[in-house]
Amino acid sequence: MSVQRRNNVHIVGGGDATLVFAHGFGCDQNMWRFLAPYYATRYRTVLFDLVGSGQSDHAAYDRGKYGSLHGYADDLVEIVDEFGKGPVVFVGHSVSAMIGMLATIKAPERFAAQVMIGPSACYLNDGYYLGGFARRDLEELLARMEENYLEWSTAMAPLIMGAPNQPKLGKELTDSFCRSNPDIARHFARVTFLSDLRDEVCASNTPALILQCTDDLIAPRTAGEFLQRQLPRASLRMIENIGHCAHMSAPGACVREIDAYLAGVLR
Template sequence: MGRGRVPVLLAHGYGCDQSIWRLLAPRLAEDFSVFLFDHVGAGGAAAPFDPQRHATLHGYAEDLLAICRALDQGPLVFIGHSVSASIGLLAAARAPALFSRLVLITPSPRYIDEGDYVGGFSAEDIEALLALLQADQQGWAAAMAPTIMGNPDQPELAAELEQRFCRLDPTVAVGFARATFTADNRADLPWVRTRTLLLQCQDDPIAPPAVGAYMRDRLPDAALVTLAATGHCPHLSAPAETAAAIRHFLRDLIGSDGR
């Protein structure tokens, strides 16, 4: 998809599939060649979910590297939302030659508070959320979707997210959630040399502002942009603002494309 020669690969967050980019991808396609995929267990992914391989985000990072190599587009721009931001960081640290830039939308290397680090949740909060998900996936989806999406003036977006959560196979839902919400990728940040854009929202209960500042200060080459958007999914709630921030960060690549 797209008119440009610069390849951009979009990776969706927890509980979604590639169709979640329906509002952002067409905007990026005006300047880039856009590629989409589904994580294992999501959408139309052919590869199976492996409870052992995908018990941590490292398994997803290996999947991502395999996709990049199969695309064979040269160094590409990776755009990852939420947990896929961490997956992209792990992949870029292992194989930096595959990535020209990273764009991380509402990222967090650690959701759990620890010492001076503010992740947004206590360990007890996370275990309670995981227990609820395992016991009542629909109840968990109904409770979490409005919190994650925010933007109560657009209730249809929270309803869409809730439906996506409910469609996940229960084994995948619990396994991916545990890998996501218990991960700690803070020590990986200094190893990521790829130039990175961090996009956070001004009010995000899942990835609070302190997380963005923490990542900016520990990644070797990172810029932090705080959007006027609220919630955890600006690619849905504010796609024009999100696309504009990405395009500005990648403006030199657009120029090199001769367009």
């Protein structure tokens, strides 16, 4: 099976550098429509769906391979090897920000920089580390998903999106969650929310821009601050925004920060 078919890869635009966009849980590449077209006027842009999401080949979903985020990182390296031209900047939202970080550790020579929107190395509170969730609360969240995935999606998606002044975005995220294969989504959610990459962060020497929302139910400011401290070459910028999806609800603010960052790393 080709990488392009497996991950539903699309290439738009052209330029001396490549931007690779990766979506978060329950989403697909369409969630980048507020950012990617802007960058396609200057760069080669690569969009894809994680296996098991969107229009990827769901038959390629292997619970063993994708039982950790490393399986997705291996896919990303293959995508960059095949479709990345010139300096490659990875732009990942939420869990894909961490998938991208793992890919930069596996193949550091393939990445010029990484942009992490709403990342978290660990969602659980652990001693002095504040990931945002007590273990009991997180286990309850996952149990509710197991019991009734559609009901969970309808309740949680608007909260994850936030953006109280843009209710259509909450509806869109709800619809996206509900379109997902429930069995794959439940497995991916458990892999995502129970992942702990804190010990691996310092191995990524690829320059990083961390974009964190000021009010994020999923990835609090402390998660971004931890990554800033542990990544050897990272900067943190706060986006004034309610919700976990700044690339959709505050795209202008994201563009300003990303543009300023790219001007430095791609000069």
